[in-house]
């Protein structure tokens with residue numbers, strides 16, 4: 404029964420069950436036995452260490468000596484990487500082991516595992532690259548754990564994941580497998596998992612997810628829609644953040660979308676969605692969603708929010724639907740009525756017709772002399788406004804004294820950030836969301852966008 408795993412009305416919707424292979428009676432019992440065992444272990448742990456029984460910590464409790472991964476584990480994992488990379492096969496083995504041993508877990512995942520596999524691969528690279536900086540891993544995984552609550556993930560599942568990873572490493576590495584390879588990987592994963600559990604426990608006071616209703620849906624271009632939604636409970640966020648979204652038409656396929664407005668008194672939220680592929684959530688949101696439909700939102704995430712420094716001028720570079728993030732930030736700036744602070748917005752698109760929200764841009768510009776908007780459109784030779792976003796921004800001046808916010812396609816964000824950094828903008832004033840996509844070992848990868 405589907406409510407076994409997630410336990411809310413959403414899962415009881417007609418049709419939702421069809422997506423949960425193996426979630427039947429036997430698995431139901433197994434699931435509860437596992438949870439009970441795990442809860443008993445955790446209770447015992449708490450009773451044995453009363454200092455930790457207080458209010459749940461937002462960050463991981465100090466790990467026991469010898470359990471924190473470090474440069475030596477990083478070195479070991481890297482040494483044996485040829486045995487387990489590319490990660491596709493390892494991840495395949497891992498999920499197969501997990502679903503073979505605990506079939507009910509398949510029901511926590513979407514029908515298509517493609518996104519999940521890519522996401523896990525990026526997470527592995529992030530962990531390996533940052534193994535010499537456990538604090539960074541703990542902070543990142545803490546946020547991830549908080550976000551995973553909406554998926555119905557419980558601490559018991561992490562133990563299952565760990566066992567499946569060990570199995571996946573053995574199958575993936577084949578005859579080259581050695582105990583030190585597995586030990587280093589498990590130390591890394593256990594540390595990440597502990598931080599995720601702590602992050603989840605630190606968020607017990609807030610909703611796991613927010614039920615929302617679509618209040619507006621405008622198809623602005625073929626394959627591009629602007630949605631407005633209202634949540635049943637207040638949804639806390641800051642301009643510049645994003646939230647993951649799920650539709651009942653595609654259970655478990657959560658995808659992140661930037662919130663395209665500063666917090667409004669009526670609580671309405673705006674999202675800009677471009678359809679990227681058939682059958683995915685973007686397709687559902689653009690082509691199969693109407694006012695009145697239900698959606699669900701995960702907690703707001705992202706650190707590319709306005710800082711408290713009212714003196715620094717602002718540079719915003721937005722590409723395509725990355726305009727959503729910039730729009731929220733400009734609205735927030737406008738609400739703060741910056742005295743003496745200017746904002747330059749480079750609004751980048753492939754063609755003029757791709758500028759899908761010009762009325763809102765004009766409205767924001769009206770009566771705000773501190774805001775300057777520069778449209779940048781690809782491929783019009785001879786036109787001073789043409790070129791790549793990175794080139795256009797660099798051509799326009801010296802931004803090293805500004806705080807910069809960059810949003811849009813990952814490759815665009817990477818190239819603009821790189822250009823600005825090379826021209827002297829310090830890293831702490833270059834704000835952008837984590838960039839997805841393939842992650843090389845060097846230069847250092849950024850966290851995944853979940």
Ligand SMILES: NC(=O)C1=CN([C@@H]2O[C@H](COP(=O)(O)OP(=O)(O)OC[C@H]3O[C@@H](n4cnc5c(N)ncnc54)[C@H](O)[C@@H]3O)[C@@H](O)[C@H]2O)C=CC1
Nearest residue numbers: 661722723724725728751752753781810811812814815836
């Ligand atoms: N917070 C954020 O960073 C947000 C990111 N996005 C992402 O932005 C993207 C928007 O896609 P579309 O609207 O289809 O954008 P698009 O493909 O129409 O491109 C928009 C702009 O980015 C530039 N660009 C595209 N690919 C590039 C590349 N490889 N290198 C350098 N510049 C490039 C284009 O020249 C154009 O100026 C999606 O990937 C979406 O996930 C969307 C909303 C918020």
